[in-house]
Amino acid sequence: MNAMLRETESAIAPLAVSGLVHCYEGSNALNGIDLALEPGSVLGLIGRNGAGKSTLIRAMLGLLEPLAGEARLFGEPALQLSDAAKARIAYVPQQPEALAWLTAQQMLDFVGRFYPRWDKAFVTNTLERWQIKPNKLLAKLSPGERQRVDLIRALASQPELLVLDEPAAALDPVARRELLREVALRAGESGTTVLFSTHIVSDLERVASEVAFLHQGKLLMRCSVDETKERYARLWLPARMSAAAPTQSLSRRRHDDGSLSLVVERDARGAWPEAASLAGARVDALGLEDLFVEVAE
């Protein structure tokens, strides 16, 4: 039944933004962002601290009004979302603060009433596995525990669109792996669309189908994780050959000894730029983290 519903709705992107612009006191946080998510995809948003990841997420969800541009969720304007659309979305902010006067259990019981597909068993099991005392006041929990409770809240609602802002920050390695497993399986099997921001690149490499780099208010590149690894590499040229450097490159860094590091891209036939085949030149495959560091520096 659900699969059929999704079939007919597949043309509508769960999340789409166009021309988003926003700024804080003169500094441009978002500088014209266009992005759409396919149903069932897992997009990892990488960016340095202060790159505007949280601002972008909040604008996408209609939690802040951008200076220009538009965000749509399941085809509806994010700023005037219907209750039906809201029930299909779950968002976990970096620092959850709501309903702090309730205990974890009270909050989860209360919130659960608003969601038609609330998974109560998941709540009970996960509270225990993640070692959270259900009867402790949310305000008395550590920030990490607080975020874990909020992740449970988000996952228990069985959302069609799950948005997580730096979810891994508060989790220990075991809980983090468990969260990733949950995200991966839900995307693969229930077709949940997931957007998560992180600066822990290895998390993203496990579960993301696509990656987007947010840098200085713009999305620098956006492609599948596999394709990113196969398409880009670092080309190193010794000083005497730096004149042969291709003019087109994603980043360009000159070292103290005059040698040059460039991030280059394969052409349409899959070949590296010509300079790569010169004697003395080196082409090194790049993991995502290296690529990110090269491009964001």
Add this chain to the structure above:
Amino acid sequence: MDASLLNIQPTTSEPIYRQIVEQLRRLIAGGQLEHGELLPSVRDVAGFHAINPMTVSRAYGIAESEGLVERLRGKGMAVIAMRKAEQSESHRLALLEPQLQALARHANELELPAAPVLRRLTKLLGE
């Protein structure tokens, strides 16, 4: 076969789907996986390693198109083992190609002539 037999390194520059195909090739060529043995389900692999199920499906699809495994209806993927004698030498040598290329590159970077490298390699190979 158990999902834990696969070794997934998400941070390397080699995409995860290729790591899986590569390991299946080796495990089958090396005889660790026998003819008819079932691969773990996509869900098991994705769950155990916390990776995207689509990545696993993609790897299985490639393994199928290479004739390493076949899809058995209702059962999953089963290994098609070739007896070692049936595999051509060139086929088995092709599996070593990435390591050989890396070795050649290192030797060149160290400006080592071929002869001593080959002597050492011959010794390691136990001839």
